Amino acid sequence: MKATIVTIGDEILIGQIIDTNSGFIAKSLDKIGIQITEMLSISDDKKQILDTFLSLQNKVDLVVITGGLGPTKDDITKHTFCEYFDDKLIQNDEVLDHVTALIEGIFNRPITQMNKDQALVPSKCHVLFNKVGTAPGMWMKKENTVFISLPGVPYEMKYLVENEILPKVVREYKRPYILHKTILTYGQGESLVAERIEDWENNLPEFIKLAYLPAPGRVRLRLSARGTNKEILEKAIDENVISLTKIIGDIIVGFDEDETIEVVLGRLLTQQGKTISTAESCTGGKIAQVFASVSGASSYFVGSVVSYATETKVSVLGVSQQAIDAFSVVSSQVATQMALGVQKLMKTDYAIATTGNAGPLKGDADATIGTVFIALATPSGVIVEEFNFGQPREKVIDRAVNKAFEMIQKEILKNL
Template sequence: MKATIVTIGDEILIGQIVDSNSSFIAKALDKIGIATHEMLSISDDKDHIISTFQKLQNNVDVVIVTGGLGPTKDDITKKTFCEYFNDTLVEHPEVLEHVTQMIEGIYKRPITQLNIDQALVPSKAKILFNKMGTAPGMWMEYENTVFISLPGVPYEMKYLIENEVISALIQKFERPFIVHQTLMTYGRGESMIAEQIEAWENNLPAFIKLAYLPSPGRVRLRLTARGTNESELKEAIKKQVFTLTPLIYDIIVGFEESDTIEVVLGRKLKEKGFTIATAESCTGGKIGQMIASVAGSSNYFKGSLVTYETQSKINVLGVLKATIENHSVVSEQVAREMAVNVKRIMQSDFAVATTGNAGPLKGESEEDLGVVFIAVASPNSVFVERFEFGQPREKVIDRAVNKAFELVYKEI
């Protein structure tokens, strides 16, 4: 089964907002065995919408449209639906009652004609009741394709997907099963992993596909199996993971999409009863922010000191002025003192510190652009490693953050 997701809105095409709706919808469809064939972003233009529908008609099973539903005159999806399906708009009494309750009861303001018009829907449409907003979703079928129109407001779209659309699609279609298993790896590049597991990959059954999903410092290996017997697919995936794991056991940090390095690190700290603190310069607090983003991190995260300017390293962290003068602010010695001192200040078991030249200017150090020193202090020792991450600035910061997580995770 194939689906296409269409987002309508000039604000997406000009880069004013980022389309997060398509990602959410695709994940929801994947869980019920519907593969997303493509994602399209198109303009708020009637002819463009109609031509897109014509191209998709009978080429995919489901078209899910978000955007263009609202009280303003530039929201044209309903009218375009009517033209494409040769239909007319009619007032839906339940939708009108809901709109009235929201405007007058919740927002405490008089209802306007624009609000009332929210209750106008194509007469042939099945209404997807939107409790989160005033614009209802619409389900229309034409020949071999189901067209579903949803509001573009993310929380309204999510409500309708979770409470109306998915259950309706399950009832409508017989679907294959899609089973995924993701292995999270850290500290080794995509090409090196591919070379290491080449023989295993070549022997995968035809119904199981492997995808490499790299990002700075980490690679997700996603196994996907498609078929009609869910239990057999799960067993086949389990068997392949069992065979793969010994080949790359030293870089696997988790087995689910949610097992990011900060989640895994937090789990490990919690299991062992350890705490951690960070002292950051070039990474600007990003390591601490990622650690703190995990629910329950207060059990093991003592805090972070972001000492970006040189003097703050002396005044706040207690780095010796002589150390900076003798070795420069970007140096092994400064990184070491940062880690040791924040561990002492925060009274943590572990600490990680970063100092470097992220660029684009060198600043107060003679080290090359892209050079970063990362120090890890443990209950018994402290070590520092020097890295050359190149440019641009964003790449340096991201790679430094990921490398810091890798080093402290291995040390723990």
């Protein structure tokens, strides 16, 4: 089966909001064996919507549309559906009861006519009941293509995808299996990783495809297998992951989308009963943010000091003014004192510290722009390294964050 995802909204086209719905829908459909051929964003214009529908008719099996289902006049998706399917809007009593209970019972205000109009749906559509919002979804088929309309509000869209669309597609359509396995590597660039695994890649079965997903300081390798026999696909994926691990096991830190390095580190720290804290200057709290993004991080991540200003390094972390005067605020000596300072302040087993010139201006330091010192305080001492991550500023920060996690992981693994 093939599908196209269409987002409707001028706010997306002018960059006022970022389309996150398409990624969620694509990932959800891919898991049940539906191939996404295209993602489109179009304006809130009836002709544009109709032309898009016509161009996709019989070209794909599913067209999933988000947006344009609100109660205001600029939301025209339902009316456009009626025109395309030669239909008319009728009141759905179940939806009206739900909208009334939501507005009057939970929001505690009188229901308006505009709210009631949310219960109007095309008479020929299969209603996708939206228990978490007021706008129902719509499922309508014309010839060989199903058109599915969903609200643009992300949590409402997600509810309908998970509870209405996926179960219905699984029940009614026969689909191939599409399996993915993601291998997360740290510390080597895309070209070097590709060189190391070239022979392995050349010998992959035809039904397994490899994709490189690079980011500063890390590369994700995604294996994708497509076929009708799930057991054969799983076995082939597992065998090739094992053989890959023998080649680049030194830089593999995790598997699958959720097995990021911060998740791996959290598990390692928890298993060892150890804690960690951060002292960040040039990274501005981003290491702490990534740590805290993992559920349950409070059991090992104690806290952070974002000592962006020089005086904060001195007054909060106890960095000596003499070290700053002698070696500059961007130096191994200052990074070391920052790590030791936050380790003492937070009473943690490990502490990571960053100081550097991310650019575009030098600030209080004389070091070359792109220079970053990262210090890791451990129970037995301090490890400090110097890097130059170049430019632009965003690249320097991202690479510093990734390198910090890599340093932490390598040190913790020594103690296993």
